[in-house]
Amino acid sequence: MKRLSRFFLFTLAFLTFFSSSAGSVFAAENKVDMAPHAKSAVLIEADSGTILYEKNANEKLPPASITKVMTMLLAMEAIERGELKLTDKVRTSEHAASMGGSQIFLQPGEEMSVEDMLKGIAIASGNDAAVAMAEHLAGTEEAFVAKMNERAKQLGMKNTHFVNPNGLPSPDHYSSAMDIAIMSRELLKHEHITKYTGSYQDYLRKDSSNPFWLVNTNRLVRFYQGVDGLKTGYTSEAKYCLTATAKRNNMRLITVVLGEPDTKTRNAEVSGLFDYAFNHFQVYPVYKKGDVVQQLMVDKGRDAKVNIVTSQTVSLLTKKGENPDMYNKEVVLTPSIKAPVKKTDVVGHIFIKKDGKEVARVDLFPEKTVDQAGLWEILKRTTRAIVVSYQ
Known part of the structure; x- marks a missing residue:
C-alpha cells in the first residue's frame, strides 16, 4: 500500500459513548x-x-x-x-x-x-x-x-x-x-x-x-x-x-x-x-452487516487482496433534533497484512469522533480467510512485478 493508512471522512450525526464512564453522562443528565x-x-x-x-x-x-x-x-x-x-x-x-x-x-x-x-x-x-x-x-x-x-x-x-x-x-x-x-x-x-x-x-x-x-x-x-x-x-x-x-x-x-x-x-x-x-x-444506518468498506492487499496471500467488511450493522445514533454536522467518521485500515489472514482478525476500525475526540469505534474484518500462497505463485508474482517495473 502506498500510504500507511487511509482515511475516509464523512460528516454524520452521531451521539455515542462507548465506555462506562461516558455512559454515566446520560445518567447525570437524567438525574x-x-x-x-x-x-x-x-x-x-x-x-x-x-x-x-x-x-x-x-x-x-x-x-x-x-x-x-x-x-x-x-x-x-x-x-x-x-x-x-x-x-x-x-x-x-x-x-x-x-x-x-x-x-x-x-x-x-x-x-x-x-x-x-x-x-x-x-x-x-x-x-x-x-x-x-x-x-x-x-x-x-x-x-x-x-x-x-x-x-x-x-x-x-x-x-x-x-x-x-x-x-x-x-x-x-x-x-x-x-x-x-x-x-x-x-x-x-x-x-x-x-x-x-x-x-x-x-x-x-x-x-x-x-x-x-x-x-x-x-x-x-x-x-x-x-x-x-x-x-x-x-x-x-x-x-x-x-x-x-x-x-x-x-x-x-x-x-x-x-x-x-x-x-x-x-x-x-x-x-x-x-x-x-x-x-x-x-439512528441512521450507515453499513449493513457484511457490507464492503474497502479492500486491502494481502502480502504473500493466495488472494492478492481481500474485501474488508463490518461484522455487524453500523448505525449512527443521535439525540432527536441533534445537528448532524457535529460528528466525523473515519475508516482506518491496517497499513499492510500478511498471509495467512483469518476471517476473525481485526484489520481496521471505523472511528466516530466529535471535536477530534474518539467517542466510538467499530472493528473491521476480512470478508474471508486468506491462506498463504505457494512458493511458485509468489515467484510468478515477483517476476511479473519486476517486468512491469522495467516497462
Missing part, C-alpha cells in the same frame, strides 16, 4: 433513577454499543438463567462455522435429564433436534436442554463451561465467571449487567436467534403422544411493541432478572436489569427504559 428497584441495570443501543443509562452496571451479581445467553451464543457460532446444524439430533444424558428448576422434561436417552433444543432454552428456559446442548457441543458440561469462560474473556466480559450453562445457583457463578449486555449484543448478531427468543409460544414433541407446550418466560415479547427477546432469570438469590431487546424504526435496544423484586416491577422498569430511548434517540 432520575429509571430503574429504582433494580440492583443493577444498563441500557444500550445495540449497533453502536452506546450506553444510554447505567446503574451499578459492573457489579458482580448472580445472573440466574440469563446465563443461557452464552449457551445460545456458542450454539449459534457453531452453526455459523458449519460445525452444527439445526437438524442435528441431540441425545439427552442422565446428567442433563436430572436438572431441576425450569425444564422441558427431557428423558434420559431422548433425542431432540438442535432447533427444538434452542426453543426449549430460549422460550421455556430449560435447564435440562441447556446441559444437553452443552454436552453435545463440547463432550462434557465442564468442557463447555470452559468454552463459555474463554468466550467471555474474548468479548471483554471482565466481571463474569460461569460454573454451568444454565444459571443454577453456585457461589462462583456471576456476571454483571454490562457483561450481560455485551454477550446479548453478540448473540443478536445472529439474527436467526430472535425466531426463538421472540416467540411467545410453541410446541415440542407436537406430533407425539407427549407434546409439551412452551410459553415464553419473557412476557414482554407479547406485551411491548418491538420486543423479540432475549432471556429472563430467577433464583431466590438473584431475584428477578432480564436481558431484553426491542427494535423500532431501525433502532435496536438492549436493556438488562438484575435483582428486581418481582416480575411486574421488572417488566415495568424495562418498559420504561425502552420508552425513554425510543422517545429521545434515533
Whole structure:
C-alpha cells in the first residue's frame, strides 16, 4: 500500500459513548433513577454499543438463567462455522435429564433436534436442554463451561465467571449487567436467534403422544411493541432478572436489569427504559452487516487482496433534533497484512469522533480467510512485478 493508512471522512450525526464512564453522562443528565428497584441495570443501543443509562452496571451479581445467553451464543457460532446444524439430533444424558428448576422434561436417552433444543432454552428456559446442548457441543458440561469462560474473556466480559450453562445457583457463578449486555449484543448478531427468543409460544414433541407446550418466560415479547427477546432469570438469590431487546424504526435496544423484586416491577422498569430511548434517540444506518468498506492487499496471500467488511450493522445514533454536522467518521485500515489472514482478525476500525475526540469505534474484518500462497505463485508474482517495473 502506498500510504500507511487511509482515511475516509464523512460528516454524520452521531451521539455515542462507548465506555462506562461516558455512559454515566446520560445518567447525570437524567438525574432520575429509571430503574429504582433494580440492583443493577444498563441500557444500550445495540449497533453502536452506546450506553444510554447505567446503574451499578459492573457489579458482580448472580445472573440466574440469563446465563443461557452464552449457551445460545456458542450454539449459534457453531452453526455459523458449519460445525452444527439445526437438524442435528441431540441425545439427552442422565446428567442433563436430572436438572431441576425450569425444564422441558427431557428423558434420559431422548433425542431432540438442535432447533427444538434452542426453543426449549430460549422460550421455556430449560435447564435440562441447556446441559444437553452443552454436552453435545463440547463432550462434557465442564468442557463447555470452559468454552463459555474463554468466550467471555474474548468479548471483554471482565466481571463474569460461569460454573454451568444454565444459571443454577453456585457461589462462583456471576456476571454483571454490562457483561450481560455485551454477550446479548453478540448473540443478536445472529439474527436467526430472535425466531426463538421472540416467540411467545410453541410446541415440542407436537406430533407425539407427549407434546409439551412452551410459553415464553419473557412476557414482554407479547406485551411491548418491538420486543423479540432475549432471556429472563430467577433464583431466590438473584431475584428477578432480564436481558431484553426491542427494535423500532431501525433502532435496536438492549436493556438488562438484575435483582428486581418481582416480575411486574421488572417488566415495568424495562418498559420504561425502552420508552425513554425510543422517545429521545434515533439512528441512521450507515453499513449493513457484511457490507464492503474497502479492500486491502494481502502480502504473500493466495488472494492478492481481500474485501474488508463490518461484522455487524453500523448505525449512527443521535439525540432527536441533534445537528448532524457535529460528528466525523473515519475508516482506518491496517497499513499492510500478511498471509495467512483469518476471517476473525481485526484489520481496521471505523472511528466516530466529535471535536477530534474518539467517542466510538467499530472493528473491521476480512470478508474471508486468506491462506498463504505457494512458493511458485509468489515467484510468478515477483517476476511479473519486476517486468512491469522495467516497462
